Each structure stands twice: as structure tokens, then as C-alpha cells.
Amino acid sequence: MTERGSATFEEIHSVEKGNFATAGQGAAAFKNMLKKLGVNSSVVRRVAIASYEAEINLAIHSDGGKLVLSVYPGKIRLVSEDIGPGIADIELAMQEGYSTATEEVRMLGFGAGMGMPNMKRCSDSFDLKSALGKGTTITMEFNL
Amino acid sequence: MTVSQLIDALEMKLLTKGTDISREIKGGCVCDLLSLVMANGTEGMAWITVQSHLNVVAVASLHDFACVIVCDGCEVDADTVAKAEEEGITVLSSALSGYEIAGRMYEKGVK
Numbered sequence: 001m002t003e004r005g006s007a008t009f010e011e012i013h014s015v016e017k018g019n020f021a022t023a024g025q026g027a028a029a030f031k032n033m034l035k036k037l038g039v040n041s042s043v044v045r046r047v048a049i050a051s052y053e054a055e056i057n058l059a060i061h062s063d064g065g066k067l068v069l070s071v072y073p074g075k076i077r078l079v080s081e082d083i084g085p086g087i088a089d090i091e092l093a094m095q096e097g098y099s100t101a102t103e104e105v106r107m108l109g110f111g112a113g114m115g116m117p118n119m120k121r122c123s124d125s126f127d128l129k130s131a132l133g134k135g136t137t138i139t140m141e142f143n144l
Numbered sequence: 145m146t147v148s149q150l151i152d153a154l155e156m157k158l159l160t161k162g163t164d165i166s167r168e169i170k171g172g173c174v175c176d177l178l179s180l181v182m183a184n185g186t187e188g189m190a191w192i193t194v195q196s197h198l199n200v201v202a203v204a205s206l207h208d209f210a211c212v213i214v215c216d217g218c219e220v221d222a223d224t225v226a227k228a229e230e231e232g233i234t235v236l237s238s239a240l241s242g243y244e245i246a247g248r249m250y251e252k253g254v255k
Contacts, residue, residue, distance in 0.1 A: 020197075021198050021223075023202060024199060024203070048206045049182055052203070108195070109177050110179065112179045114177075114179035118182065
């Protein structure tokens with residue numbers, strides 16, 4: 001975290017609770033920015049997938065939050081931060097196929113319990129911190 | 145096979161205006177689970193689905209798919225079409241089932 005503030009580029013995208021209509025805009029903006037910076041297309045793709053999953057998770061599960069993308073000389077950091085409600089059982093939440101999403105959300109083709117496993121798979125490092133009643137912070141890094 | 149050739153061969157309805165239908169289709173997937181498409185999609189795919197809400201465009205755009213095919217005669221919202229045009233994603237609709245569309249695309253060399 002010592003590098004925070006020294007990022008070459010930084011972009012922030014806010015996500016409102018329950019707003020599916022605009023979900024994907026953050027991921028699209030990040031993707032375009034990284035493409036313009038000339039980042040390797042396979043890295044751009046992994047960051048875009050992880051951003052999209054994080055964005056959808058914020059819309060489905062959080063009370064609101066934001067995604068922060070920071071580009072450093074040797075790596076990209078993607079942080080998803082929300083204002084609650086926090087995850088009760090992190091181990092369970094990381095399990096592929098486990099989801100607390102509503103039936104309505106599942107009908108849209110989400111809530112399959114693949115979001116966080118997808119994020120972990122796409123990133124080179126994945127760290128999840130959560131406190132009930134406080135919120136969740138996911139930090140992912142991608143090597144350049 | 146290009147998107148344009150696919151439209152002619154399977155008599156599909158082109159819902160979007162102004163997108164590039166001369167693009168080559170490099171592969172396909174039949175799936176209604178967005179996370180799975182997000183995990184496994186690759187550039188240039190034709191995605192066959194019964195989902196037709198706005199997030200379909202977001203996923204297709206992130207992967208730079210050649211087109212989205214809404215199958216089984218499912219309706220597509222005007223919002224989705226407008227968003228797809230904005231993002232340059234071609235959306236087609238067909239009364240055929242996903243199974244049949246995939247089979248016929250495969251037969252025509254999309255593998």
C-alpha cells in the first residue's frame with residue numbers, strides 16, 4: 001500500500017446499490033483506459049473481467065461502493081470497497097457455486113456463485129477483508 | 145463466416161443499426177449465465193442466449209464479441225438495442241433454438 005498516491009494513472013468508479021442498468025460501465029472505462037495506455041491485451045482482459053465481476057457484486061450485494069483502478073510501472077491494482085453490509089462467512093463466499101443472491105438476480109443470469117472465484121482466477125494476487133456491519137474491501141493486483 | 149453471412153444463412157433479424165456486420169465470427173457459445181460467459185468468452189465470439197437485458201451488452205462489449213444472438217424468439221428491449229448500437233455490438237434475433245443455431249453455425253465451419 002506504500003505505493004498508493006504514486007500511481008501513474010488512477011480512475012475511480014462509483015457503484016450504487018441495485019443499479020444493474022449501468023453495471024459494466026466501470027469495467028468498460030477501465031478497459032478503455034488500459035488499452036490506451038498500451039497494456040498487454042491479456043492483462044486488459046483479466047482486469048476487465050475482474051472489474052466487471054466486482055461491479056456486479058457491488059450492485060447485487062453491497063449498500064454501495066466504488067472501484068479504484070491504479071496503474072503503477074510494474075503492476076495494476078484494482079480495489080473494490082463498499083460501505084457494507086460485510087460478508088458473514090468469507091470461506092463460504094469464496095466457494096464456487098455459493099451465492100446469497102436473490103431469485104430475481106439469478107433470473108438475470110447472475111448469482112451463480114462465480115463472481116469472486118472469477119476475480120481470484122483473473123488476478124495475480126487477491127486479498128479480501130470484510131467486517132460485518134462495516135464493509136468489504138477486495139484488493140487485486142495484476143503484474144505487468 | 146462473417147456476421148453478415150450468418151444473418152443470410154439462418155435468416156436472422158438484425159436489430160442494431162450501424163454496427164460492423166462484416167466481422168468474422170471466430171467461435172461461439174450458448175449460455176444464459178453471465179458469469180460463465182464472462183469467465184470463458186473470447187474475442188470475436190457469437191454469443192447465443194435468451195437473456196436480452198442491458199448487462200448482456202456490457203459482457204459482449206468487454207469481450208469484444210462479434211455479435212449476440214437472442215434465440216427462441218425472445219424479445220429484446222429497445223434499451224438493450226440502443227445500448228448495443230452505442231457500444232458497437234451487433235444484436236441479432238432468431239426464432240430458432242440455441243441448439244439449432246449452434247449446430248448450424250458449427251456445420252458452416254464456426255468452431
